[in-house]
Amino acid sequence: MPEATLDRIVALMRDLFDDYDGPITRDTTARDIEQWDSLAHVQLLVMIEQGFGVRFASREIDGLKCIGDLVDTIDCKLSSPT
Numbered sequence: 001m002p003e004a005t006l007d008r009i010v011a012l013m014r015d016l017f018d019d020y021d022g023p024i025t026r027d028t029t030a031r032d033i034e035q036w037d038s039l040a041h042v043q044l045l046v047m048i049e050q051g052f053g054v055r056f057a058s059r060e061i062d063g064l065k066c067i068g069d070l071v072d073t074i075d076c077k078l079s080s081p082t
Contacts, residue, residue: 005052005071005078012047016040026068052078 010024017035030036036044048070049055054077064070 005074006067008051009048009067009070009074012051013044016044016047024067026066026071028067029065048074054078 006026013024013033014020017033017040020033020035022032030041045056045061052074054074056073060073064073
């Protein structure tokens, strides 16, 4: 499931960062993508929340250091009973 989650995140990021054609991996951070500023960060999180049907708490967002952390958080939310 992590690969499917990563693929979906990459698709959303390609849509948001349409000028970026570099690699997006579990290790990718905001520093790797020039267009990834604070506004883009909020836009990306909203797109992910809508696309995956999840909600992030502020503490969860603060703990995200790379795309891999985001994938793991989403997978955890999707596998946990509500």
